[in-house]
Amino acid sequence: MGTESREKLTLPRVFIISRETAHRKKLKNLLGRHFESKTFEDTHIAGEAILKNPPDVTIVDIERVWQNEINWLSMNPSGINFKSLPLILVGARGEEFEDMKALFGDSSHYITWPLEAEPLREIVSTLINEAVEASWEELPQSLSRPLKMTVEEYQSIATAIENGEPIDYKSADKSCAPLIEAVRGGTHHDILKTVQAHHNYTYVHSMRVATLLTLFGYGIGIKGDDLKILSTGGLLHDTGKLVTPLKILDKPGKLDDDEWPIMKNHVTRSGELLGDIDNITKGAIIIAEQHHEKIDGSGYPRGLKGSQLNDLARMSAIVDIFGALTDARSYKPAFPAEKAFAILESMDAAIDQNMLSMFREIFSSTQTEEEKELVKTA
Numbered sequence: 251m252g253t254e255s256r257e258k259l260t261l262p263r264v265f266i267i268s269r270e271t272a273h274r275k276k277l278k279n280l281l282g283r284h285f286e287s288k289t290f291e292d293t294h295i296a297g298e299a300i301l302k303n304p305p306d307v308t309i310v311d312i313e314r315v316w317q318n319e320i321n322w323l324s325m326n327p328s329g330i331n332f333k334s335l336p337l338i339l340v341g342a343r344g345e346e347f348e349d350m351k352a353l354f355g356d357s358s359h360y361i362t363w364p365l366e367a368e369p370l371r372e373i374v375s376t377l378i379n380e381a382v383e384a385s386w387e388e389l390p391q392s393l394s395r396p397l398k399m400t401v402e403e404y405q406s407i408a409t410a411i412e413n414g415e416p417i418d419y420k421s422a423d424k425s426c427a428p429l430i431e432a433v434r435g436g437t438h439h440d441i442l443k444t445v446q447a448h449h450n451y452t453y454v455h456s457m458r459v460a461t462l463l464t465l466f467g468y469g470i471g472i473k474g475d476d477l478k479i480l481s482t483g484g485l486l487h488d489t490g491k492l493v494t495p496l497k498i499l500d501k502p503g504k505l506d507d508d509e510w511p512i513m514k515n516h517v518t519r520s521g522e523l524l525g526d527i528d529n530i531t532k533g534a535i536i537i538a539e540q541h542h543e544k545i546d547g548s549g550y551p552r553g554l555k556g557s558q559l560n561d562l563a564r565m566s567a568i569v570d571i572f573g574a575l576t577d578a579r580s581y582k583p584a585f586p587a588e589k590a591f592a593i594l595e596s597m598d599a600a601i602d603q604n605m606l607s608m609f610r611e612i613f614s615s616t617q618t619e620e621e622k623e624l625v626k627t628a
């Protein structure tokens with residue numbers, strides 16, 4: 251996967267079609283910097299652009315395009331298959347969507363003004379993720395199984411939390427088995443890369459941390475069920491973020507004095523949510539509760555230090571930072587592994603430097619040639 255595709259994956263492309271300047275502006279503003287949005291006043295030009303390079307999602311303001319243009323779009327003289335296009339139709343009242351269903355298919359999403367940023371972004375992300383998850387079907391099983399099983403697990407955890415139901419640890423355990431196999435088989439680097447196309451960042455980050463922790467553990471000789479602690483602990487470590495407001499989680503700039511405690515609180519929330527699970531391993535709880543603690547006592551939430559932090563806490567602190575640095579977000583590019591290791595080294599006594607060099611060796615020895623090349627040229 252080259253730099254070009256990675257950029258595209260990082261910032262999904264959204265086309266907005268509306269006759270009304272104010273509506274185009276409004277929709278673009280609502281999507282914000284999380285997406286690369288392009289607006290079109292002219293439906294025919296939009297159609298040509300879609301054909302040339304289809305966006306990840308198209309939003310049609312049906313109140314503000316002419317009926318004959320809708321017919322043009324739906325009659326499909328251009329060869330665009332709208333029924334298979336991730337599409338959001340925006341209207342004023344709702345009843346106008348009935349006709350549209352026949353034209354655009356049932357899978358389109360219909361929403362009405364007034365719109366708010368978070369729900370709109372969520373629909374766009376859902377459409378993107380449906381396409382991303384469908385594309386995983388075409389990958390070799392060694393890659394598609396760990397991805398599919400963990401994303402399903404993550405969704406079921408999110409649903410359980412939403413409904414106030416207990417999280418099923420056994421199923422998390424089962425879902426991580428193909429990930430452990432992938433690490434054993436050496437396909438973990440493909441997982442780390444491929445998963446980034448997904449647009450649920452907490453899932454992406456958690457899956458990457460799970461992969462890296464499993465790799466770390468496998469590299470230092472941890473076997474059997476103990477490897478499961480690392481993979482499930484990694485997958486569940488930020489569960490508390492599922493109840494953290496998106497506007498704080500996705501904030502591109504620095505968090506202010508009111509926002510920072512809410513962000514930090516995700517650790518306490520993770521501990522509470524996981525603490526309610528019957529058969530969860532102690533190790534997974536340690537990973538969730540202590541991945542932001544630092545050996546010099548500068549971490550949070552408890553400011554634990556030195557021998558209060560066992561190997562699991564130390565490993566997860568390193569991997570959590572490394573995972574975040576090497577991941578692309580809508581507001582920051584992915585740092586190459588070498589740069590991330592340099593940053594971790596500069597953290598001195600805050601993290602376990604011996605463990606860091608072990609992790610560095612394990613990670614680097616399994617890096618693909620293509621990745622090594624990228625590091626050299628980055």
Ligand SMILES: [Fe+2]
Binds near residue numbers: 488517541
């Ligand atoms: Fe965290």
Ligand SMILES: [Fe+2]
Binds near residue numbers: 455488541570
């Ligand atoms: Fe994390």
